[in-house]
Amino acid sequence: MPNALPPAYTITPPNRPLSGRVSPPGSKSITNRALLLAALAEGTSRLTGALKSKDTVLMARALRNMGVTVEEPDATSFLVTSTGRLAAPSAPLFLGNAGTATRFLTAAVATIDGTVIVDGDEDMRLRPIRPLVDALNALGIDAQSPTGCPPVTIVGTGRFGSGRVEIDASLSSQYVSALLMAAPFGDGPIEVALKGKDIGARGYVDLTLAAMRAFGAQIESRDDGSWLVQPTGYKATDFHIEPDASAATYLWGIEALTGGTIDLGVPTDAFTQPDAAAQAVIAQFPDMPAVIDGSQMQDAVPTIAVVAAFNNRPVRFVGITNLRVKETDRIRAVANELNRIRPGLAVEEGDDLIVHSDPALSGQVLPARIETYHDHRIAMSFALAGLRVGGVTILDPACTGKTYPDYWDMLKALGVELTPAT
Incomplete structure (x- = not known):
């Protein structure tokens, strides 16, 4: 297990492709x-x-x-x-x-x-x-x-x-x-x-x-x-035990948002876990589909939703009702935190989540303190937003220890600057 983490991390956008070899943790x-x-x-x-x-x-x-x-x-x-x-x-x-x-x-x-x-x-x-x-x-x-x-x-x-x-x-x-x-x-x-x-x-x-x-x-x-x-x-x-496909979604998101190449040490088609289907969706960025059915890759939805904030067109996520009974209500949490970055960026419509994508967000400084709700997936997903937008601060980064204890060390190894914050 990693050493104690600070109460928050502020992420500095790298402004360059992030590449390297990362071995995801086991599933x-x-x-x-x-x-x-x-x-x-x-x-x-x-x-x-x-x-x-x-x-x-x-x-x-x-x-x-x-x-x-x-x-x-x-x-x-x-x-x-x-x-x-x-x-x-x-x-x-x-x-x-x-x-x-x-x-x-x-x-x-x-x-x-x-x-x-x-x-x-x-x-x-x-x-x-x-x-x-x-x-x-x-x-x-x-x-x-x-x-x-x-x-x-x-x-x-x-x-x-x-x-x-x-x-x-x-x-x-x-x-x-x-x-x-x-x-x-x-x-x-x-x-x-x-x-x-x-x-x-x-x-x-x-x-x-x-x-x-x-x-x-x-x-x-x-x-x-x-x-x-x-x-x-x-x-x-x-x-x-094969590597964790849900963890791999963050690496695929890093590739998409920075234009880099990350070697996971295992081909995508070697995963037997449902969340591996996210790779084909994320790979279409910045032209991901207008409608994404998340029913069979539920843990990947927060990752894809954050990537979708920078897509060329809005994205509606359907089939995600079960996200309301995860570690937190992830539909509400993702909508709330995207709206901290820019009001109106996301909206709940019934049990659907609509992300009003805006490529112009990239390069802006939009200070936002991201509440993570004790939910590892909210913390890890929203860290990706900090790769393109300045001023993103992730609260309670230690919650990632639930499934990916080395997540922040992985980002640092790829060259992401993380500044401890309060």
Whole structure:
């Protein structure tokens, strides 16, 4: 983890192309899936290419609290040793604002014979989890969430039920992934089916299925909206984690806004994560499409929206309703902060976001103190605005530690001047 950061950074536009080689951190989404699956597998699994950040540290800590040995032999590896079963922790599991860890563990701890409380910080306590709780109840599991958000109390019996369970995944695909990863501990086969066809970024379910199969699960995709999981448990394995595509979006944004070339060390088509689709959109800058559907690359939307501020034509972002229930309401946050740079630069229209692009912003000095709402993606995205506009100050830069602890060091290494501010 990096040294303590100042309360704010003011960015000086480099006024030149930024080029170099940058290795993005490992995928947060895949790291937290792999950590959990390794903890549910009997034996020792070696995870390489992993992300060490606030979210994955919280997941690893929770697993240790449930009797799993999680060693860290180097900066990008975990060595996970488990009996194949989790044990009831002695205290509630605190998971900060880590959505993946909170949702995944809410289902996984239902395999424990005992009572477990899954909780988070004040922001996580505003993020919905009711659809997952309802699905667990349908499997005969005693799970309660009085507010529909964490904390969740699960009274497990060591069994995970069987049969067909339907889940509303319109708010988050993480509910589906959580059920799927716990399903190999069913008393018999479990069919996980969507209630309706709406689902948050579906590509993340594909990530889940690929990771589960790597750890020995047997899953049959029955149609576009259901999966049959056999009660196989998991087998320990060595698993390599690819770089984080969401982190790569900032690097693609830097290329577009400065005219530089950044070697990520991995071709775009090697990414299996949904946010990799952002590269093709950003590459069209300054003539990005007038309408961009962000439904399948949700974490990339703030990046693309900031780049869109300098596009040659306005951009409307659609399919992004789920951004309202992320670490913060990202639709509102992006609109608010773009409007700090220049009033009227963005507007919310229902659940769409319209960016009134203005290439003439480039080169201007427009002092703006960007509020980040404890949200790593708002901080990292709006740092890109400072590559073209003078006077941009990012508050609470340390929040990037959630997924990209070395973000600011990366910018400095590329030649961006960051001045500590208060």
